Amino acid sequence: MKTSITTAVAIISLTIVGVVFAQGGMGMGMGPQGGMGMMSGSSVRHHFVMQNGIDPEYAGATNPLSGTAESVAHGRQIYEQNCATCHGPQGFGDGPAGKSLQPPPANLVNLSRMPMVSDGYLYWTVAEGGVPVGSSMPPFKDVLKSDDIWAVILYLQTL
Numbered sequence: 580m581k582t583s584i585t586t587a588v589a590i591i592s593l594t595i596v597g598v599v600f601a602q603g604g605m606g607m608g609m610g611p612q613g614g615m616g617m618m619s620g621s622s623v624r625h626h627f628v629m630q631n632g633i634d635p636e637y638a639g640a641t642n643p644l645s646g647t648a649e650s651v652a653h654g655r656q657i658y659e660q661n662c663a664t665c666h667g668p669q670g671f672g673d674g675p676a677g678k679s680l681q682p683p684p685a686n687l688v689n690l691s692r693m694p695m696v697s698d699g700y701l702y703w704t705v706a707e708g709g710v711p712v713g714s715s716m717p718p719f720k721d722v723l724k725s726d727d728i729w730a731v732i733l734y735l736q737t738l
């Protein structure tokens with residue numbers, strides 16, 4: 580009888596220790612949300628790409644649209660409807676819906692000057708959103724048509 584009580588006590592304390600550890604572990608392992616809280620929105624993705632490269636499904640993609648004034652204007656419309664709420668009207672990352680996001684929405688101005696930021700990079704980012712990098716940017720591959728994604732990319736390249 581005594582032994583079984585001791586055993587029960589031991590099991591209960593082990594369980595408590597286990598739960599405390601599990602919670603501590605989860606708190607520390609929140610990834611991009613907690614661990615990288617100090618990073619800007621874009622550095623989360625740039626860091627990810629430096630480590631993992633761009634998803635090979637997208638890496639070599641090139642824009643099938645030519646940058647006519649018409650396609651850029653269409654891209655701007657797509658941007659205003661789907662992106663400005665987080666990335667801001669001019670792309671500075673200051674939209675109202677982005678204020679509480681961690682990591683915050685990226686500043687998109689001058690983005691295409693970065694060598695890493697190819698057409699494939701941008702298509703991957705818009706199509707898959709924040710899923711691969713742990714941000715709250717939504718994936719647009721089932722929301723926008725491929726041509727709409729390419730048009731918004733043309734527009735981003737003018738910012």
Ligand code: HEC
Pocket residue numbers: 620621622623624625657658661662663664665666676677680682683684685686687690701704705708709712714715716717719731735
């Ligand atoms: C709910 C808010 C939200 C919406 C809506 C949103 N984004 Fe984002 N976006 C983010 C956040 C947060 C990041 C930073 C983390 C990341 O890269 O996923 C980001 C990052 C990006 C980046 C990467 C920038 C860089 O420095 O590499 C691009 C490009 C981008 N967004 C384009 C778009 C476009 C185009 C749309 C609309 C079709 C859009 N986003 C809609 C939140 C959003």
